[in-house]
Amino acid sequence: MAKASLIWLLLSILYIASTANCASTATRSSSRASNFIKASCSATTYPALCVQSLSLYASSINQSPRQLIQTALSVSLDKAQSTKTFVYKLTKFKGIKPREKAAIKDCFEEIDDTLDKLVKSVKELKSMGSSKGQDYQWHISNVQTWISAALTDENTCVDGFAGKALDGRVKNSITARFVHVERVTSNALALINKFGSKY
Template identity: 65%
Template sequence: MARVSHLLLLFSVLPIAWTAMSAATAPGSTATNFIKASCGTTTYPVVCVQSLSPYASEIKQNPLQLAQTALYVSLARAQSTKTFVSNMKKFKGLKTREYEAIEDCLDEIGDSVDRLSRSVQELKDIGEAKGQDFVWHMSNVETWVSAALTDENTCVDGFAGRALDGKIKTSIKARVVNVAQVTSNALALANHYASKH
């Protein structure tokens, strides 16, 4: 008899728990669907969804928040990559050409971090801007993010040629290419937001 009452209790509680769980996940899934749909306009949609889905609860279905978050992700990865590249200079036995490529890359990534920081701030300042004021802010964001993307690509280009083949080149290139992809996506999402405004 006790077992039957436990089962009855369990079956009476399950629908309530299920309803509460569904309600809790519904906004997240709507936000996740919004992110997936928005990422469809980017060059690297898989990277876009992977990098932005953890922030679904903050993004909700807000195109400005989506663009801002994409820029934050890009900035955070650029800063992390700058540290990573800087640490590569400490490797013993670097060839002169490798050291020079790392130094050049560090300069480029430093510029990229600076431009992405400015873009994040500019998008934050956009607030209720309208008309020409909005266009001016968005133009700054697009210019700086495009320049950051160029910096990142220039860093990768600095490792061209077989003379630099090896673990250093492979590891730096992988990190910087990822930063370039999230930056490209951030630019696409910022452009998309601007076009809808």
């Protein structure tokens, strides 16, 4: 009986030690991933936003530059998609001034173009697999071109609301959303520029 109790006690101690070791390893891994994200985001124009938007995905990013870039682009794509939905709803509102309506219509076209370029960029990154050297650089160059064009589209929408005649709630709500999309997209481009030359 005493022998069985001793074996049970030893097994319990081993289990607890093993569980604590796994938890400690997971904590270290999570801490390394968070530090990697923070260090990478320091190269962006909006580092606090970069850390905030990517930290949620620390476990999948781990310390992989490619996964970091892929995630940053996916965040941009998600924000652009929700902005497109918002702008589409605005096109259906009644009582909007004609000039506002025209600016909203232009913004809808711009965010649609942005989404198209971001989708292409995400697909390009996924399709390059384990490319290296010139092949890798060619894929990265395509992504950089599309994201730069997406940023131009986002800025064009905000420019369309210039002037006091369009001041008001519609302008403020659209501008806030487009600025957010522009910032996460700008961060994604900065991360691609940072890691694009390293492979």
